[in-house]
Amino acid sequence: MLTPSKIRELLLRMSPVLESSGLEVPHIHFELVGKSSLSAIAAYSGMPTRFSHWSFGKSYHRMKTEHDYRLTQIYELVINSQPAYAFLDRETSPAQALLVLAHVAAHVDFFLHNRLFLTTAHDMVAQSAWHQRQFENWRRLYGKETVETLIDAAMILMDFTGESTLAAWANKPRNDDVLGYVAVHAPCLEPWEREALLLLRAEARYFWPQQLTKITNEGYATFWHLRILRQMALTAEEIWDVSRLHSKVLQAKAPQLNPYRLGLAIYQELERTQGLQAVWQTRNELDDLGLIRSGLHEHMTESAGLALFKSSEPDPEPHGAPFATLKTQLLRDLENAGIPHLTVNPDASGSDLVLIHHHDGRDLDFAILPYALEAVAKRLWRGRVILHTIQNRIARTVSHDGTHWLDSATG
Amino acid sequence: MMGDWFSVGEEEDWIPGAIGEDVLRHQQKVQEAIRNNLADMVSEERIGLSDGSRVVSVPLPSLKEYRICYDHNRGESVGHLGSKNGEKGTENAASGGKLGGQEPGSDIEETSVSLEEVQRVIFQDLRLPDLDPNRRADGTGMTAIKPETLSLTGPKNQWQRRATMYAHLRRQARLGNLGPGRLAPEDLRFWRYQDEPDAQGGAVVLAMMDTSGSMGSFEKYLAKSFFYWTVEFLRQNYPRGVELVFLAHDVRAREVDEETFFHRGASGGTVSSSVYRLALDIVQERYDLSQYNVYAFHFTDGGNLTSDNGQAEALGLELKEHANFFGYGEIHDTERSPSPLYQAFSDKGVDVIVLHDKQDIFHALYQFFGPRPGGIHANA
Numbered sequence: 001m002l003t004p005s006k007i008r009e010l011l012l013r014m015s016p017v018l019e020s021s022g023l024e025v026p027h028i029h030f031e032l033v034g035k036s037s038l039s040a041i042a043a044y045s046g047m048p049t050r051f052s053h054w055s056f057g058k059s060y061h062r063m064k065t066e067h068d069y070r071l072t073q074i075y076e077l078v079i080n081s082q083p084a085y086a087f088l089d090r091e092t093s094p095a096q097a098l099l100v101l102a103h104v105a106a107h108v109d110f111f112l113h114n115r116l117f118l119t120t121a122h123d124m125v126a127q128s129a130w131h132q133r134q135f136e137n138w139r140r141l142y143g144k145e146t147v148e149t150l151i152d153a154a155m156i157l158m159d160f161t162g163e164s165t166l167a168a169w170a171n172k173p174r175n176d177d178v179l180g181y182v183a184v185h186a187p188c189l190e191p192w193e194r195e196a197l198l199l200l201r202a203e204a205r206y207f208w209p210q211q212l213t214k215i216t217n218e219g220y221a222t223f224w225h226l227r228i229l230r231q232m233a234l235t236a237e238e239i240w241d242v243s244r245l246h247s248k249v250l251q252a253k254a255p256q257l258n259p260y261r262l263g264l265a266i267y268q269e270l271e272r273t274q275g276l277q278a279v280w281q282t283r284n285e286l287d288d289l290g291l292i293r294s295g296l297h298e299h300m301t302e303s304a305g306l307a308l309f310k311s312s313e314p315d316p317e318p319h320g321a322p323f324a325t326l327k328t329q330l331l332r333d334l335e336n337a338g339i340p341h342l343t344v345n346p347d348a349s350g351s352d353l354v355l356i357h358h359h360d361g362r363d364l365d366f367a368i369l370p371y372a373l374e375a376v377a378k379r380l381w382r383g384r385v386i387l388h389t390i391q392n393r394i395a396r397t398v399s400h401d402g403t404h405w406l407d408s409a410t411g
Numbered sequence: 412m413m414g415d416w417f418s419v420g421e422e423e424d425w426i427p428g429a430i431g432e433d434v435l436r437h438q439q440k441v442q443e444a445i446r447n448n449l450a451d452m453v454s455e456e457r458i459g460l461s462d463g464s465r466v467v468s469v470p471l472p473s474l475k476e477y478r479i480c481y482d483h484n485r486g487e488s489v490g491h492l493g494s495k496n497g498e499k500g501t502e503n504a505a506s507g508g509k510l511g512g513q514e515p516g517s518d519i520e521e522t523s524v525s526l527e528e529v530q531r532v533i534f535q536d537l538r539l540p541d542l543d544p545n546r547r548a549d550g551t552g553m554t555a556i557k558p559e560t561l562s563l564t565g566p567k568n569q570w571q572r573r574a575t576m577y578a579h580l581r582r583q584a585r586l587g588n589l590g591p592g593r594l595a596p597e598d599l600r601f602w603r604y605q606d607e608p609d610a611q612g613g614a615v616v617l618a619m620m621d622t623s624g625s626m627g628s629f630e631k632y633l634a635k636s637f638f639y640w641t642v643e644f645l646r647q648n649y650p651r652g653v654e655l656v657f658l659a660h661d662v663r664a665r666e667v668d669e670e671t672f673f674h675r676g677a678s679g680g681t682v683s684s685s686v687y688r689l690a691l692d693i694v695q696e697r698y699d700l701s702q703y704n705v706y707a708f709h710f711t712d713g714g715n716l717t718s719d720n721g722q723a724e725a726l727g728l729e730l731k732e733h734a735n736f737f738g739y740g741e742i743h744d745t746e747r748s749p750s751p752l753y754q755a756f757s758d759k760g761v762d763v764i765v766l767h768d769k770q771d772i773f774h775a776l777y778q779f780f781g782p783r784p785g786g787i788h789a790n791a
Contacts, residue, residue, distance in 0.1 A: 004419040011417050031420040040430040048427055054440055055476055057433030083418075132429070148436075156478055252493025261491060305492045312484045318492050330489040340481060357479075365482040372477040387479075 002032055002090045002097055010098055017231045018102070022276070023109040023224065027083040030104075032090040038074050039063040041087055045207060046077045048085075049129040051199075052136070053151050075245075076100050080111040080210070082122040095241035098232070099225050106224035110217050113284050116165040116209035124206050131199045138192055147196075153379035154197055156372045157182060158204040159339045165209050175343040178355065179204065187351060188382040197380075209287075211337035216291040219263015220283055222249065223271070226264070255309035255316050257333075265304050266295040288334045296330070298323040306330070332360070340364060352399075353381045357389035364389055366407075373400035437474075444474050445532045533773075534644045537780035539614060539653075541735045542704050565601025574600035614704040615654040616645060617690050617734075620672065621711035623661040623681040630742040634710035635673055636772050637740065641708065642669070644780065656693060660686035662716075666693065683715045683752065687726035694733055705734040708779070713741040713750035724755045731761055738779045742766045 007030055018025065033041070043060035044050035066072045075092060079085040086104045088097065111117050121127055139147045160178035174180075183189075183197035210217070229242055250261045270278045282291060296304070306326055307318035321329075341358035348354035353376070357364060369387075377385040377400045384401040388410065395410040561574050579591060579598035618638050626634070645653045657672035658664055661679030664686035686709065694705055707730050715723055731737040739756050740763070741749055749757075749765055757763045764775050 004421050007419045008417075011419075015416075025416055027416055027418070029418045029420065031422065033425065037426040040427045043430065043433075044427055050427070050429075052429040052433055054433055054436040057430065057435065057437030058474070060430055060434055061437060152476075155476060159478065159480075252491035254493050255488070255490035257488075257490045258493075306489055307492050308487045309490045310487050318490075319487070326489055329487060333488050338481070340479060342479065362481045362486065365478075365480055365484075367482075368475070368477045369479060371475070372479050375477060 002088065002092060002094065004032065006094060007032065007088070007097065007101075010094060010101060014098060014101060014105075014228065014232065017228050018105055021224070021228060021231075022280070023105055024112060025105045025108055026112060028104065028108055029083050029085050031085070031087050033087050035067060035074075035089060035091065036064065038077065038087060038089055039067060041077055042074055046079050046087075047128045048087075048125065049132050050203075051128075051132050051134075051151070052139075053148070053155075055155065076104055078104050078107045078111075079125060080117060080120060080206075081125050084108040084111070085125060093241055095234070095238035096245045098234075098238070099229060099242050099245050102225040102228040103221045105228075106221040107217065109224075110213075110220050110283055113280075114209075114213060114217070114287075115285055116213060116287055119165060120209055121202070121206050124203075127202065127206075131203065134199060135196065138196060142192070149379050150193055150196060151200070153375040154179065154200045156376055157380070158200055160342045161201050161204045161208065163336055163341070165212070175346065176341070177201075178342055178344055181344045181346070182353065182376075182380050185346075186353075186381050189380070208337075211339075212287040212289075215259040215263040215266075215288045215334075216282065216286055217263075218259040219265075219267050219291070220279075222260045222264040223267035223279070252305060254307075254318060257306075257330075262304060262306070263291070265300060266291060269297070269300060270295060288337075289331060292327065292330055292334060296327055301326065332362075335360070348386075352384045352386050353377075355385065355387045357387060359390040363391050366391060369398065370400060370405040373398070374402065374405070376400075378402040440474055441528070442532050445529055530643060530647050533640075533776075534647050536782060537644050537648065537776065538782075539616075539645075539649070539704065539706060539736075540780065542614060543735065560603045561600045562603040563597070563599065563601070565603065569602040569604070571600045571602050613654075613702055614649065614706065614735075615656060615694075615698050616641070617656045617658060617693070617705070617707040618642070618672065619658045619660065619664075619686045619690060619707065619709040621661070621681055621683070621686075621709075622659045622675060622678075623712075623714065624678045625681060625714040626712050626742075627744065629744050630712045633742045633766050633769070633772060634740075636769075637710060637766075637775055638708075639673065640772065640776055641780075644776070654698075656690075658686050658689055658693075660689070664689040681711065681715050682719045682723075683709070683711060684719050684723040684726050687723060687730050690730055691726065691733065700733060706736050706738075707731075707734045708738045708740070710740045710742060713743065713753060715750060715752050717751075720751050720755070723752055724759075727752075727756060727761065728759055731759075736762065736779075738762045738764070738775075740764045740766055740775055 011030075040060055041048055042063055043056045050056065063072075063074070067074070073089075075089050075096070077087040086108075088100060088104075092100060111120075135147060135151075157179040160176065161180060162174045162177040164174070164176075179197060179201045183194050183201060186194075189197075226246065234242065250258065250264065252258055252261060267279055267282070270282060282295070286294070301323045308321045308326065308329060309316040309318060340362075341360065343356050343358065345354040345356055373385050373387060377383065382402070384399055386397060386399040388395070388397050390396065396407060397410045398405070398407045400406075561571060575594070575598055576591075578600055579594055582595070582598060583590070583592050618641065620634050620638065622631070642655060645655065655669070657667050657669055659667050659672060659675060660682070662682040662685065663679075666689065667675065690707055694700070694703075698705060709727075727737070727739070739753065739761050741753050743749075743765055744767070746767075749763075753763055753765070762779065764771075764778050766772065766775060
């Protein structure tokens with residue numbers, strides 16, 4: 001069982017190596033928590049306080065089940081803020097805690113330097129707590145049901161708050177900021193509902209860069225925890241303990257892609273061929289797409305252990321493929337964090353909300369699309385929502401007005 | 412840099428305050444969704460013929476977090492080669508480590524609920540109607556032993572420390588001493604366990620199903636689903652004391668085991684009186700009516716042989732007389748008038764129902780076992 005004084009001792013022990021590593025680590029506040037607290041914080045995407053919604057209860061339930069069945073185990077959660085917060089599992093062994101602490105330090109360094117995070121809010125912990133109070137207030141004033149259905153519908157559009165993370169774009173109205181557009185232009189929303197949507201939009205914007213940098217961030221943190229621990233004087237027992245955790249983190253589980261494993265392989269290759277300078281540069285500039293594009297090379301295919309899996313099979317068998325095919329497919333998987341490109345057509349005449357799906361070869365899920373559009377039409381836009389897309393190579397216009405779903409080939 | 416770049420919280424432990432509320436709301440929504448989608452679940456093929464899995468994937472529309480997203484069931488994606496979930500391997504293969512987890516969880520999988528949960532939500536309102544708790548068969552209807560009284564002697568594992576201490580202190584007080592002294596043999600107290608009659612009584616359920624050639628796959632499917640849920644409900648709500656008898660019939664009736672009942676094919680004509688006669692015989696031979704509550708349910712497509720209608724009616728009514736409850740169900744896949752036998756039963760006060768589609772299974776369960784206004788309702 002870890003205690004605050006044990007953590008302090010471990011951090012002091014690590015400090016000299018960390019200092020000479022070149023990582024720039026601003027203040028980090030650590031909290032030791034139990035496993036179910038960790039699952040709860042993870043359910044709120046790492047926030048200790050977040051607005052209340054049943055879907056977080058669902059996530060918590062799922063994570064707790066996965067944990068109870070020993071499918072996954074969460075060791076730490078890092079919040080990108082200043083100061084940075086890190087939550088640690090207090091049941092971690094001291095040696096494994098060393099690995100976790102080094103990993104956390106590298107994440108914080110990444111948040112500080114990667115260009116995608118230049119514009120993220122630094123006070124999200126406080127903002128999120130304030131949002132929680134706001135929503136509580138609205139719940140009291142307008143009823144739980146009213147607030148719940150608003151969040152239900154808003155969550156559909158939280159994937160579409162603007163794809164760019166550039167500072168220059170941050171405060172400009174953008175066609176790809178569907179949620180922001182709806183918050184401002186929906187004809188019948190109450191002022192408090194518009195405000196609520198904008199709060200949710202702020203949270204979505206905060207998390208968006210993290211969705212774009214899973215491999216590059218996890219790979220970076222894994223690269224550094226390995227490097228830091230190798231420079232520390234560990235006992236044989238500690239090395240054994242740490243190695244067990246490290247191999248657990250890197251374990252490949254088909255058909256999933258393990259961002260730690262792939263990321264580490266790329267950073268190690270970078271360092272081997274171009275030195276540490278390339279590692280810093282990658283940290284500063286690249287998201288997952290850029291990392292794969294510039295860092296995954298043909299001679300790594302075998303060591304990276306990648307394969308194609310058919311998504312439709314419940315238990316898919318790996319298919320080997322030429323390197324170029326694998327890389328193209330991987331880039332496509334990672335494109336826009338796996339979320340479709342959607343824009344609003346602000347010039348559309350009439351009272352409809354007109355959305356355009358910029359088709360890139362992948363079709364939308366038509367099984368659930370009607371329900372998603374229905375919720376947006378019913379609860380947010382209070383009118384017809386039209387979506388232009390392509391399905392099976394045929395241009396289609398689908399719409400929902402809250403009552404009726406229409407699907408027709410675009411004439 | 413040494414010690415100034417970090418701080419460590421001294422809090423004992425804390426859990427985000429709202430998680431309890433959010434978990435509760437989620438569970439509430441699960442139960443709501445199960446209730447609203449019962450019909451579909453009752454008739455789920457996977458449930459109807461249980462494959463032994465205790466978790467079912469059921470569509471719970473209000474729980475799905477709908478998104479505008481790619482169709483994940485199409486195309487291919489890149490993943491790592493390696494051990495698959497559930498594969499045996501080293502210690503590490505069993506569980507993956509996750510450092511971090513800030514990314515919002517994506518949710519595209521179907522919501523799964525356990526069969527137990529479905530049953531709990533469905534069955535909590537269902538009862539055997541008109542159950543007479545005084546009719547108990549010997550040996551059935553007795554609950555497990557319960558600790559009832561205290562005794563001065565007994566085995567060590569039933570030693571009751573608290574009662575022993577009380578007895579000891581009382582004895583000390585009688586002697587004028589305050590506080591504990593030396594424990595004496597007469598201070599010792601032990602639990603004595605006693606059998607307790609179970610209020611649910613002894614009951615037998617006669618499940619009668621038409622397996623004649625005219626029962627198409629749809630009709631059989633509905634009848635089997637109804638009996639499947641009936642059996643599950645009885646086992647869950649009356650874990651002791653309810654016996655099941657499975658009777659299949661075409662022109663002749665025979666008693667079969669559960670496995671055969673649910674999986675046997677069908678052929679032949681329909682003579683309903685045959686199964687009523689067999690039921691009456693079985694009751695007479697094996698189930699003393701002073702000791703047993705008898706429930707009989709018959710499901711058929713209503714294609715009884717015309718010449719048998721008179722006899723079937725007479726024997727059916729006799730069965731109704733002997734049984735606490737006789738339910739008769741006809742399954743029609745198309746709109747048509749109920750059979751003459753249905754009419755006759757209906758006029759004479761037999762509980763009858765017509766099933767048209769899958770949703771009706773649940774209606775049948777509720778009609779036969781659900782809360783009834785004014786009726787005697789014995790609780791389990």
